[in-house]
Amino acid sequence: xxxxxxxxxxxxxxxxxxxxxxxxxxxxxxxxxxxxxxxxxxxxxxxxxxxxxxxxxxxxxxxxxxxxxxxxxxxxxxxxxxxxxxxxxxxxxxxxxxxxxxxxxxxxxxxxxxxxxxxxxxxxxxxxxxxxxxxxxxxxxxxxxxxxxxxxxxxxxxxxxxxxxxxxxxxxxxxxxxxxxxxxxxxxxxxxxxxxxxxxxxxxxxxxxxxxxxxxxxxxxxxxxxxxxxxxxxxxxxxxxxx
Amino acid sequence: xxxxxxxxxxxxxxxxxxxxxxxxxxxxxxxxxxxxxxxxxxxxxxxxxxxxxxxxxxxxxxxxxxxxxxxxxxxxxxxxxxxxxxxxxxxxxxxxxxxxxxxxxxxxxxxxxxxxxxxxxxxxxxxxxxxxxxxxxxxxxxxxxxxxxxxxxxxxxxxxxxxxxxxxxxxxxxxxxxxxxxxxxxxxxxxxxxxxxxxxxxxxxxxxxxxxxxxxxxxxxxxxxxxxxxxxxxxxxxxxxxxxxxxxxxxxxxxxxxxxxxxxxxxxxxxxxxxxxxxxxxxxxxxxxxxxxxxxxxxxxxxxxxxxxxxxxxxxxxxxxxxxxxxxxxxxxxxxxxxxxxxxxxxxxxxxxxxxxxxxxxxxxxxxxxxxxxxxxxxx
Ligand SMILES: Nc1ncnc2c1ncn2[C@@H]1O[C@H](COP(=O)(O)OP(=O)(O)OP(=O)(O)O)[C@@H](O)[C@H]1O
Ligand SMILES: [Mg+2]
Numbered sequence: 001x002x003x004x005x006x007x008x009x010x011x012x013x014x015x016x017x018x019x020x021x022x023x024x025x026x027x028x029x030x031x032x033x034x035x036x037x038x039x040x041x042x043x044x045x046x047x048x049x050x051x052x053x054x055x056x057x058x059x060x061x062x063x064x065x066x067x068x069x070x071x072x073x074x075x076x077x078x079x080x081x082x083x084x085x086x087x088x089x090x091x092x093x094x095x096x097x098x099x100x101x102x103x104x105x106x107x108x109x110x111x112x113x114x115x116x117x118x119x120x121x122x123x124x125x126x127x128x129x130x131x132x133x134x135x136x137x138x139x140x141x142x143x144x145x146x147x148x149x150x151x152x153x154x155x156x157x158x159x160x161x162x163x164x165x166x167x168x169x170x171x172x173x174x175x176x177x178x179x180x181x182x183x184x185x186x187x188x189x190x191x192x193x194x195x196x197x198x199x200x201x202x203x204x205x206x207x208x209x210x211x212x213x214x215x216x217x218x219x220x221x222x223x224x225x226x227x228x229x230x231x232x233x234x235x236x237x238x239x240x241x242x243x
Numbered sequence: 244x245x246x247x248x249x250x251x252x253x254x255x256x257x258x259x260x261x262x263x264x265x266x267x268x269x270x271x272x273x274x275x276x277x278x279x280x281x282x283x284x285x286x287x288x289x290x291x292x293x294x295x296x297x298x299x300x301x302x303x304x305x306x307x308x309x310x311x312x313x314x315x316x317x318x319x320x321x322x323x324x325x326x327x328x329x330x331x332x333x334x335x336x337x338x339x340x341x342x343x344x345x346x347x348x349x350x351x352x353x354x355x356x357x358x359x360x361x362x363x364x365x366x367x368x369x370x371x372x373x374x375x376x377x378x379x380x381x382x383x384x385x386x387x388x389x390x391x392x393x394x395x396x397x398x399x400x401x402x403x404x405x406x407x408x409x410x411x412x413x414x415x416x417x418x419x420x421x422x423x424x425x426x427x428x429x430x431x432x433x434x435x436x437x438x439x440x441x442x443x444x445x446x447x448x449x450x451x452x453x454x455x456x457x458x459x460x461x462x463x464x465x466x467x468x469x470x471x472x473x474x475x476x477x478x479x480x481x482x483x484x485x486x487x488x489x490x491x492x493x494x495x496x497x498x499x500x501x502x503x504x505x506x507x508x509x510x511x512x513x514x515x516x517x518x519x520x521x522x523x524x525x526x527x528x529x530x531x532x533x534x535x536x537x538x539x540x541x542x543x544x545x546x547x548x549x550x551x552x553x554x555x556x557x558x559x560x561x562x563x564x565x566x567x568x569x570x571x572x573x574x575x576x577x578x579x580x581x582x583x584x585x586x587x588x589x590x591x592x593x594x595x596x597x598x599x600x601x602x603x604x605x606x607x608x609x610x611x612x613x614x615x616x617x618x619x620x621x622x623x
Contacts, residue, residue: 061617062618081542085536088537088538089538090539094534096621098530100534104253104254105250113247114539116247117541117544117548161538165539
């Protein structure tokens with residue numbers, strides 16, 4: 001089984017159990033998949049099927065109970081927490097359903113926050129953060145606090161934040177879940193743009209069947225197992241479908 | 244990072260305020276109490292410094308006013324080798340000054356007291372003994388009667404100048420000299436001739452309260468004390484200045500320990516307050532901390548952030564505490580006429596202590612924050 005991985009992220013027979021008081025929850029029961037460079041992958045499935053769990057494991061945020069995960073050929077299941085931290089810092093940006101911005105900081109500061117404890121020239125970071133806010137269309141709002149921004153704007157700030165360390169991979173857990181469908185579509189189109197123009201690989205968890213057509217890879221997961229994986233180049237242009 | 248921690252702290256203003264208050268009050272009262280103790284100590288030391296001889300009292304009497312010694316002892320003491328001058332003394336409290344009774348003053352600060360001395364011997368003295376240095380006017384002369392030298396505080400309180408008259412009980416005295424304001428314990432002294440004092444004290448003619456013995460060489464005090472006690476030990480006690488300061492230091496030293504212990508207790512209580520505040524802050528910010536970890540912050544970074552927050556509570560609390568301590572001391576000095584001493588050392592030590600304590604209190608919350616599993620933090 002120890003074949004050399006070809007994809008950017010490769011999962012082999014990944015299992016994840018949660019030990020509860022009396023019962024064991026098998027959140028993932030043997031998942032194997034490959035995410036290639038440039039993929040826009042969506043993980044879909046009913047609630048409780050293990051989507052979030054899978055995404056966390058693929059993004060080096062969590063260890064599987066068994067199985068292997070490789071990121072760029074590097075086995076991340078045997079690494080310690082410190083190395084996982086380094087992998088997340090360099091390679092993965094996370095976007096959450098609930099945005100998770102720090103309410104006392106401005107949009108700009110929130111974008112910069114992952115670099116805060118690192119020894120990087122602050123002016124350099126400010127330049128990068130401003131540029132990212134420009135990419136997500138919020139350059140005019142960079143000195144606003146999260147409470148002064150709409151839900152869609154907040155999610156754009158968190159998209160910009162996920163990009164501050166220039167990761168190859170963006171992991172998004174239901175990034176549209178707290179947004180209305182039009183605002184949600186705008187976020188998806190932003191992620192698509194990053195995927196196409198900036199060559200970011202995206203892995204996104206969603207409930208929403210309507211969003212599936214924007215993915216280049218669709219991973220259907222039921223009950224902790226992969227039901228099927230569809231790969232298909234995305235052909236339609238997104239722009240004319242947006243209001 | 245500093246800015247972030249500062250902002251985090253002021254997200255929960257009232258909670259932060261409460262733990263700040265604990266530290267502020269702790270530091271403030273500690274400073275004020277220690278300052279009062281240290282002030283008293285330094286007052287006493289400056290008094291003792293001018294006292295360079297031996298103080299002779301009746302055996303086993305608690306203080307000068309309760310002691311009674313024979314006047315014939317004067318010649319005997321003068322004959323001891325190394326003794327220069329022997330000053331007979333009578334100590335008493337005036338029943339009233341200028342017709343006003345003293346009950347109120349005596350509750351707040353050192354009350355005025357009468358010190359009767361043999362003026363003949365006093366003029367022979369090289370040093371000043373208990374009396375201190377003269378500021379204005381002149382010293383009492385051998386032939387003087389119904390004349391007085393008064394402490395600076397007495398002059399101020401009763402508005403006296405050289406040439407004024409002052410009524411002690413039913414006797415009127417002329418103020419001939421005013422003493423320098425050297426020690427607050429002696430600034431309420433009223434020095435009068437021995438015979439005038441004897442009349443007020445109702446001591447028999449052949450008795451005085453005590454003697455002040457001036458030596459040829461102040462360094463011999465220990466030796467001469469031994470000689471005097473060897474000869475007359477069955478009727479008197481002799482004390483050197485170091486006897487006085489040892490006795491006083493040990494009493495005050497104990498008191499200082501008690502004060503510091505009380506302060507430490509207050510500190511522990513406020514540390515618990517800081518721990519509580521920080522823990523609540525961490526628990527409230529689980530999701531945020533998880534996000535930071537997901538974004539590449541290491542556990543060390545998280546610990547640093549929380550510890551900076553804790554240290555900031557300490558720094559702000561210490562600064563406010565210093566202010567409180569200074570103002571409290573100032574108010575106490577004015578209200579009770581104290582001369583408290585705030586040393587640089589006291590200020591820096593209590594500030595550093597408060598900061599160290601806060602940092603220590605931040606350790607456990609920081610550990611909890613660092614241990615948060617980002618995945619679990621996300622699910623809440
Ligand atoms: N920390 C945990 N402790 C115990 N059980 C957990 C934990 N996290 C997830 N689970 C369980 O694992 C299973 C998969 O959870 P997961 O969050 O991955 O599902 P999901 O597909 O993301 O669901 P949703 O669409 O509701 O977000 C569920 O049964 C859940 O109860
Ligand atoms: Mg989920």
